[in-house]
Amino acid sequence: MISSVLVANRGEIACRVFRTCRELGIRTVAVYSDADENALHTRVADAAVRLPGAAPSETYLRGELIVKAALSTGADAVHPGYGFLSENADFARAVLDAGLLWIGPHPEAIEAMASKTRAKELMGLASMADIKEGDLPVLVKATAGGGGRGMRVVRRLADLEGELAAARAEAQSAFGDGEVFVEPYVEGGRHVEVQILADTHGTVWPLGTRDCSLQRRHQKVIEEAPAPGLTSELTDSLYAMAVRAARAVDYAGAGTVEFLVADGTAHFLEMNTRLQVEHPVTEAVFGIDLVALQIRVAEGAPLESDPPRARGHAVEARLYAEDPANGWTPQTGTLHRLTVPDVRLDTGYSDGDEIGVHYDPMLAKAVAYAPTRTEALRKLAGALERATIHGPVTNRDLLVRSLRHPEFATARMDTGFYDRHLTELTSLGSGDPYAHPSPTTALNGVAARPPLVALAAALADAHGRSRFGGWRNLPSQPQLKRYRDEATGTEHEVRYRHTRDGLTADGVRVMHTATDLVVLEVDGVRRHFEVTRYGDEVYVNSTALTALPRFPDPTAQQEPGSLLAPMPGTVVRVAEGLTEGSPVRAGEPLIWLEAMKMEHRISAPASGTLSALHATPGQQVEVGTLLAVVQDNEP
Secondary structure (H helix, E strand, C coil), X not given: CCCEXXXXXXXXXXXXXXXXXXXXXXXXXXXXXXXXXXXXXXXXXXXXXXXXXXXXXXXXXXXXXXXXXXXXXXXXXXXXXCCCCCCCHHHHHHHHHCCCEECCCCHHHHXXXXXXXXXXXXXXXXXXXXXXXXXXXXXXXXXXXXXXXCCEEECCHHHHHHHHHHHHHHHHHHHCCCCEEEEECCCCCEEEEEEEEECCCCCXXXXXXXXXXXXXCCEEEEEEECCCCCCHHHHHHHHHHHHHHXXXXXXXXXXXXXXXXXXXXXXXXXEECCCXXXXXXXXXXXXXXXXXXXXXXXXXXXXXXXXXXXXXXXXXEEEECEEHHHCCEECCEEECEEECCCCEEEECCCCCEEECCCCCCEXXXXXXXXXXXXXXXXXXXXXXXXXXXXCCCCCHHHHHHHHHCHHHHCCCCCCCHHHHHHHHHHCCCCCCCCXXXXXXXXXXXXXXXXXXXXXXXXXXXXXXXXXXXXXXXXXXXXXXXXXXXXXXXXXXXXXXXEXXXXXXXXXXXXXXECXXXXXXXXXXXXXXXXXXXXXXXXEECCEEEXXXXXCCCHHHCCCCCEEECCCCEEEEEECCCCCCCCEEXXXXXXXXEEEXXXXXXXXXXXXXXXXXXXXXXXXXXXXXXXXXXXXXXXX
């Protein structure tokens, strides 16, 4: 029997495994990089071991140190989580050779399926070799790992070599393996997968389907179970292929077989020999704990001959610290508060934690379960809309709008959903058709007047000062405050007065003011605004504002054409031959930054001449660092 488990991972998945271990009475051990010294997973474990001597992005790939940590703490089993070494057969062997239990499939099964090229051969398929113009578009993929890293869509033959090089570099950084392969890119398809669970006695459970079609950069954003709209014949075929894949490698443990479904036909993609990020939706509809079942299988216990029955529908949304409207740019900073009501929330953060640059920007997974798909979507959208998120910019609004989008609500989505709808979903204003009336949207169909969130911030601030600090015996000019909405960049200017009757503002009825709560009424509709401050940051409900000086500093402006680092990261390369004085074209990639294990392109904002180049490969940069300047040639 397992008495102590070390999780060879970090963040959300480590915390999730620890939760089940605590319920089972199993002691827990965490490992951590220097960047994660105070991370939540290190705080909730019974013991934690530092992994020294490597860059934060490489720390969790050091299998020899992880095995040593397990032995030194008396752990008798290792759970790999997902990502990092979870599909590394050599690591699994090292764990077993050390006399520890491995909570996962045996190394030979991992080896057979971890390489996507070998997996295709096992399934009787083959990847592409010599690419010609008629083969386009194609998909470049890393043979190891997943999560969209090391993956590129190529539509022009001239781009192939460059994309191959970029994919190899990204895969090497993320997985320690730069091998990539090429396969046809099926457009307009849905990403559908089958969860399997197998024991060491020959039983294989196909635990339903999941749809994971809503993706950005080939990384899943919203997942649900079961996959909607599949015929019973197609579902049976998916189950049969998944079970066949498991039996072909004598699989034991939890795994996922992934397919691209188009025109009623399923195309095999890969088998992931680990727990998936989206496993909670399967747990919800089957009423099971997959981590607990992984542990049972590792202990040698048999599964029942038949799997449990699925009931209802579940949907999961990944909450990322990123700006979807700005190229999905990762965000960093302090997560002051995170609460999502009435749904399951799996996270690796707690209030006050720092979101750094070294790892994936996922903050949490919100999971809703209901008897029907319509109810589950509505429940999750409402919970996210009511969430309190104080910290860096997130994709919360995008998630809410995606869940309510007609194409998704009627299950007509495919993997190109965000290619078609991203601009629409990130540029909606007060007339947002996917939002319910709330303090941050329109009232009675008319744009809020004045901007209510900014007014609420100003009134709460005014209340917190001396009660009579702004009062005048004679009528005077109103007090003026300026705020910038950090999500949109919009600046708001609001006015209010101190009077004998308290604080007032034109166009609204001020019902109540306090330092943390303001109640306003417009056209008979009363709204509550919770106001929270963290230094210079002001949050009204979940709208992030920054108080601006009344008279802006004219020296704070950047030179036109300045290219600033949108995030902290490392300059990994500069366009070949690029020097000061080089001509550039609008949209041409000039500089590549690596942050959170992904490469981000910095492109020319206009055609012109590169008048300054400050970026050099290997340079560490912070948000706002001046990288280059493009002088527009237009008069």
